[in-house]
Amino acid sequence: MSAILEINGVTAGYGAAPVLQDVSISVPTGTICAVLGANGAGKTTLLRTLSGLLKPTAGQVVFDGQDLREVKVEHLIRLGLAHVPEGRGVVTELTVDENLRLGGLWRKDRADARRALDEVYQLFEPLQRRRSSAGHQLSGGERQMLALGRALVARPKVLLLDEPSLGLAPRVTAQIMALLRQLRDDTGLTVLLVEQNVRSALSVADEGVVMSLGRVVVSTSAEQLRGDDELRHAYLGF
Amino acid sequence: MTATEEVENTRTQGATTLARASTVRGGAFGRTLVRHAVYALVAIVVLIVLTSALAGTGNTFLNYQLAMVCAYLCATAGLTFLTGINGQLSLGHGALMATGAYGAALTIRALADRGIEAVWAVFVALLVGVLAALVVGAVIGAAAARLRGPYLAGVTTVIAIVVPAITTTFDGIFKGDQGLSFVTPSPGAVPALLSNEEWQAYLGIGCAVLVMFLLANLISSRFGRQFRAVANDEVAAKLSGINIARTQVLAFVVSAGCAGLGGALMAAITQQAAPGAYSLTLSLYLLMAIVIGGLGSLAGAVWGALLLVALPDLSTRITDSLELSPDLAQKLDGNLALAIFGLFLIIVMIVAPGGIQGLVRRLSGRLSARRRSAGS
Numbered sequence: 001m002s003a004i005l006e007i008n009g010v011t012a013g014y015g016a017a018p019v020l021q022d023v024s025i026s027v028p029t030g031t032i033c034a035v036l037g038a039n040g041a042g043k044t045t046l047l048r049t050l051s052g053l054l055k056p057t058a059g060q061v062v063f064d065g066q067d068l069r070e071v072k073v074e075h076l077i078r079l080g081l082a083h084v085p086e087g088r089g090v091v092t093e094l095t096v097d098e099n100l101r102l103g104g105l106w107r108k109d110r111a112d113a114r115r116a117l118d119e120v121y122q123l124f125e126p127l128q129r130r131r132s133s134a135g136h137q138l139s140g141g142e143r144q145m146l147a148l149g150r151a152l153v154a155r156p157k158v159l160l161l162d163e164p165s166l167g168l169a170p171r172v173t174a175q176i177m178a179l180l181r182q183l184r185d186d187t188g189l190t191v192l193l194v195e196q197n198v199r200s201a202l203s204v205a206d207e208g209v210v211m212s213l214g215r216v217v218v219s220t221s222a223e224q225l226r227g228d229d230e231l232r233h234a235y236l237g238f
Numbered sequence: 239m240t241a242t243e244e245v246e247n248t249r250t251q252g253a254t255t256l257a258r259a260s261t262v263r264g265g266a267f268g269r270t271l272v273r274h275a276v277y278a279l280v281a282i283v284v285l286i287v288l289t290s291a292l293a294g295t296g297n298t299f300l301n302y303q304l305a306m307v308c309a310y311l312c313a314t315a316g317l318t319f320l321t322g323i324n325g326q327l328s329l330g331h332g333a334l335m336a337t338g339a340y341g342a343a344l345t346i347r348a349l350a351d352r353g354i355e356a357v358w359a360v361f362v363a364l365l366v367g368v369l370a371a372l373v374v375g376a377v378i379g380a381a382a383a384r385l386r387g388p389y390l391a392g393v394t395t396v397i398a399i400v401v402p403a404i405t406t407t408f409d410g411i412f413k414g415d416q417g418l419s420f421v422t423p424s425p426g427a428v429p430a431l432l433s434n435e436e437w438q439a440y441l442g443i444g445c446a447v448l449v450m451f452l453l454a455n456l457i458s459s460r461f462g463r464q465f466r467a468v469a470n471d472e473v474a475a476k477l478s479g480i481n482i483a484r485t486q487v488l489a490f491v492v493s494a495g496c497a498g499l500g501g502a503l504m505a506a507i508t509q510q511a512a513p514g515a516y517s518l519t520l521s522l523y524l525l526m527a528i529v530i531g532g533l534g535s536l537a538g539a540v541w542g543a544l545l546l547v548a549l550p551d552l553s554t555r556i557t558d559s560l561e562l563s564p565d566l567a568q569k570l571d572g573n574l575a576l577a578i579f580g581l582f583l584i585i586v587m588i589v590a591p592g593g594i595q596g597l598v599r600r601l602s603g604r605l606s607a608r609r610r611s612a613g614s
Contacts, residue, residue, distance in 0.1 A: 073477070074477075074482070075479070076477075077477065077478060078479060085473060085474070085477065089471065089473060091467045091470045092470060093469070094467060098463050101463060102464075102467055102474075102475070102480075103478055105460060105463070105478065106479035150478065154478075154479070
């Protein structure tokens, strides 16, 4: 299976001290890859570097055969790389409907953009009910659905998800994880999932990457991570 | 019906509702367009009736004031679009009005020098004023797209100071502090039927309604969402594929065009363009006006424009009514309006943070709620 997203020796950070050091991860097409680690392991920085919000000082990111260093942030979505940032990334002053339409704004094929919008509404029942509510009126779970929905309206090939379980009830988290699995199976979506919630992330992931202090310490199948007690104790703390 | 069939059935129904919803949504913008067109027509009719009613009072100053409200409205609506919708603060819109005013003044004078004093010269002048402001707006906008908050406020303030200064520096073209004066061509063939002030009012109404119509449609279009998204959350907007810098420059250009039209109108109405009228104070007035009126909605811009004409008038009346020494009266004359404006701003911010329009919306909401409870 070919890798749709290749991270090769990326070093990045804020100011003098690098947060990521020589990180290499390969995400095979059509899989869910969970990046796990404690606070400060560099998980969010990794995603910010992937989507160009942060420029790497060394190394490269290749997405679908293209070096992302040459791509502007706002063009990533056109290539098929969608990033749902930490803390939901919902435009709070816009309504649910307007937020979702924002995701398909750049698309030339208006008819398909509308179809994608309808599909998202079918996927997320609560959004359908609240379509004219403003973003700031939504609950945490609804916001996460909205942020995910907006990314899906763009029909991405790869979804970068930053801590979707943050601040959500376990039941809602489980729903979102199940949805990711469904999307992978039905549409062949590739997901790079950054999580602190190791249990729920590993419950849907195919691959697992454990990061610690800005480095990749383990990169293996999710199944193995689930089974290896020693590894879990050492890096994931349970 | 088995349970599965039932589920299947509901799902199909759901799908049909969705399909219907999407077709309706497809025509939503068309309907908004029609609604805005109806509003514009109604506004034109009402304002034309108002103009002739004001002319009937015999006080020509009232129509002059109406024309000034329209000129200010072009600028406040443009500034509302920039600051309220796109989230970019501008303390330099007075300078953009000045650009429009000088563009129009120079055009009318140039045409008059060639013996052209037909009515169309006014429209050409307005157009030149808008174009001049668009160019200046694009330059400021390109700089503004890299700046945020206080830095943007600083740069735009400098523009507000520099532009009037340019007019005095290059006094060969701009005639220094005296400014450019001229006679605005008017349809003088039927002076008995149409006074100069009425003509100015009609001119203003036409421009203001056009600006409001265009901006209202722009805001409710899919580009409007883009402008609002950028104002609210740059990262989310960027990740949704929006080019932040381009959107911000575009907002500045559109806003500058509106301010330029406002300035050009003001020049055409007052028959002159002088730096004194477009000082930093005007820029501050414009910003205060849209905040008091209600930031973020075009209706707020209407309130703001009304205040810009009404409050200075009120302060003149106050100074006139008090028996003051000529020295004190003169001091008060220019400054009282600013003081009243400031006081008004403070009161509105405390009592109604949403501005006048926010207050109106709240009151009308409460009224309709009461009516509903009385009805049931």
